[in-house]
Amino acid sequence: MRKVVLVTGANSGVGHALCQRLLQEDDGLHLCLACRNPDRAEAARAALLASCPSAQITAVQVDVSDPRSVLRAAGELRRRFRRLDCVYLNAGIMPQPQLDVGALLSGLFSRRVVHMLCTAEGLLIQHDRVTADGLQEVFATNVFGHFLLVRELEPLLCDGDSPARLIWTSSRSAQKAKFSLQDFQHRSGQEPYSSSKYAMDLLSVALNRKLNQRGLYSSVACPGTMLTSMTYGILPAFVWTLLMPIIWLLRFLVNGFTLTPHNGAEVLPAEDARGAGQPAVRCPCWGHRLTEEENASRLLLISPQCVRQTGGSAKGQSLGVAHCTSTMQSTEPGGQVWLFRQRPESLDPLSKYLSTATGFGSTYVTAQKMDLDEDTAERFYHSLLELDTHVRATLQGTGAQS
Numbered sequence: 384m385r386k387v388v389l390v391t392g393a394n395s396g397v398g399h400a401l402c403q404r405l406l407q408e409d410d411g412l413h414l415c416l417a418c419r420n421p422d423r424a425e426a427a428r429a430a431l432l433a434s435c436p437s438a439q440i441t442a443v444q445v446d447v448s449d450p451r452s453v454l455r456a457a458g459e460l461r462r463r464f465r466r467l468d469c470v471y472l473n474a475g476i477m478p479q480p481q482l483d484v485g486a487l488l489s490g491l492f493s494r495r496v497v498h499m500l501c502t503a504e505g506l507l508i509q510h511d512r513v514t515a516d517g518l519q520e521v522f523a524t525n526v527f528g529h530f531l532l533v534r535e536l537e538p539l540l541c542d543g544d545s546p547a548r549l550i551w552t553s554s555r556s557a558q559k560a561k562f563s564l565q566d567f568q569h570r571s572g573q574e575p576y577s578s579s580k581y582a583m584d585l586l587s588v589a590l591n592r593k594l595n596q597r598g599l600y601s602s603v604a605c606p607g608t609m610l611t612s613m614t615y616g617i618l619p620a621f622v623w624t625l626l627m628p629i630i631w632l633l634r635f636l637v638n639g640f641t642l643t644p645h646n647g648a649e650v651l652p653a654e655d656a657r658g659a660g661q662p663a664v665r666c667p668c669w670g671h672r673l674t675e676e677e678n679a680s681r682l683l684l685i686s687p688q689c690v691r692q693t694g695g696s697a698k699g700q701s702l703g704v705a706h707c708t709s710t711m712q713s714t715e716p717g718g719q720v721w722l723f724r725q726r727p728e729s730l731d732p733l734s735k736y737l738s739t740a741t742g743f744g745s746t747y748v749t750a751q752k753m754d755l756d757e758d759t760a761e762r763f764y765h766s767l768l769e770l771d772t773h774v775r776a777t778l779q780g781t782g783a784q785s
């Protein structure tokens with residue numbers, strides 16, 4: 384039987400690149416594109432079919448910011464499919480981003496430059512709005528709509544013969560300090576995007592605790608900074624073009640500039656008959672394969688070449704190697720696809736997996752422990768359940784639930 388993979392936000396950016404890569408890997412998949420705009424979904428379907436005519440590609444209309452639409456789409460999916468093998472929770476927004484140029488310029492000459500350019504910490508605010516259902520739009524789109532979708536699709540995902548997967552497109556911007564359990568929709572702050580991505584990380588951890596025993600596994604992927612309509616909302620395309628030579632140089636310091644959706648999707652595609660195996664460990668700076676000896680000292684995941692580059696300060700503290708953290712683990716670049724290939728049981732539910740670019744632009748995957756605790760994840764999950772009950776009751780009251 385064909386495997387069925389559902390991707391939200393599949394019509395553009397990293398979602399679309401992911402679909403292309405999945406079909407290159409396995410044209411026997413049934414790919415279902417979950418998009419809010421039917422015309423864009425059809426255009427994406429046509430483009431994917433043009434490059435892979437034998438593929439089976441369908442579309443379902445869903446606006447993940449609108450609970451009614453999510454419930455309707457889930458109902459349609461339950462009628463169409465008996466099982467889903469993998470769901471990519473990828474659709475996302477960053478509305479009206481505003482770049483703090485002053486903070487960028489001063490940050491460029493500070494010790495936190497690498498961290499700043501990887502995470503955008505202190506650089507961006509957004510202007511969120513309230514949806515017709517009284518939800519904060521960023522939270523409703525990036526988190527809650529996907530939470531509802533997963534709950535509605537549980538019968539197709541759990542208790543099958545083989546494990547099913549959820550893969551969240553999170554971000555290096557996910558920030559604990561921007562998230563509050565008391566204000567998980569981020570009504571009062573100006574960084575709803577970072578808050579929503581942190582909420583996503585918490586949710587993935589909680590879902591693993593709840594659903595692993597029923598054969599559903601959740602993982603968090605970070606594609607890195609890519610040029611998509613989201614980043615063109617921060618700076619116009621021509622400015623990105625002008626900045627490109629600087630970014631190419633910066634890539635020797637900052638491993639998060641994956642730049643293209645194709646590179647960003649490195650981490651996303653999942654599972655492989657070949658199984659997980661032991662990943663080859665690569666140097667985070669240069670991407671070269673570490674020797675057995677270097678690999679053996681995992682705690683100091685940095686090669687002598689990098690130690691030389693940074694004058695011997697190999698602990699990842701100095702400017703040049705702040706991206707070489709001890710938690711990093713990597714695999715074959717050009718191994719095409721990663722998360723989808725791993726046996727879900729072999730992944731660490733408390734780590735996120737990052738598409739990472741070397742100074743020379745090749746991509747590979749690294750793992751990073753998430754900055755969270757399971758108790759907070761559990762409490763957040765319960766808050767979401769309460770909101771779920773409230774939203775469904777409201778919809779029933781208005782006669783809108785299907």
Ligand SMILES: NC(=O)C1=CN([C@@H]2O[C@H](COP(=O)(O)OP(=O)(O)OC[C@H]3O[C@@H](n4cnc5c(N)ncnc54)[C@H](OP(=O)(O)O)[C@@H]3O)[C@@H](O)[C@H]2O)C=CC1
Nearest residue numbers: 392395396397419446447448473474475608609611612613
């Ligand atoms: N670009 C980057 O540097 C990074 C992006 N990400 C994440 O990657 C994901 C994809 O973003 P990216 O590819 O960059 O940007 P795009 O804007 O190209 O893609 C976003 C996708 O989400 C869809 N979408 C937005 N809102 C909704 C909604 N309410 N209902 C259904 N679909 C919706 C869009 O559909 P439509 O075409 O109809 O608008 C589009 O298909 C996001 O979750 C983003 O946070 C993470 C790290 C870095």
Ligand SMILES: CC(C)CCC[C@@H](C)[C@H]1CC[C@H]2C3=C(CC[C@]12C)[C@@]1(C)CCC(=O)C[C@@H]1CC3
Nearest residue numbers: 499500501502503506554555556608617629630
């Ligand atoms: C390269 C520099 C001289 C100029 C670029 C400055 C900023 C526009 C970028 C620096 C860090 C980037 C970043 C993102 C967007 C663009 C930057 C702010 C993201 C917020 C994009 C979406 C994400 O999910 C995370 C990214 C973190 C880094």
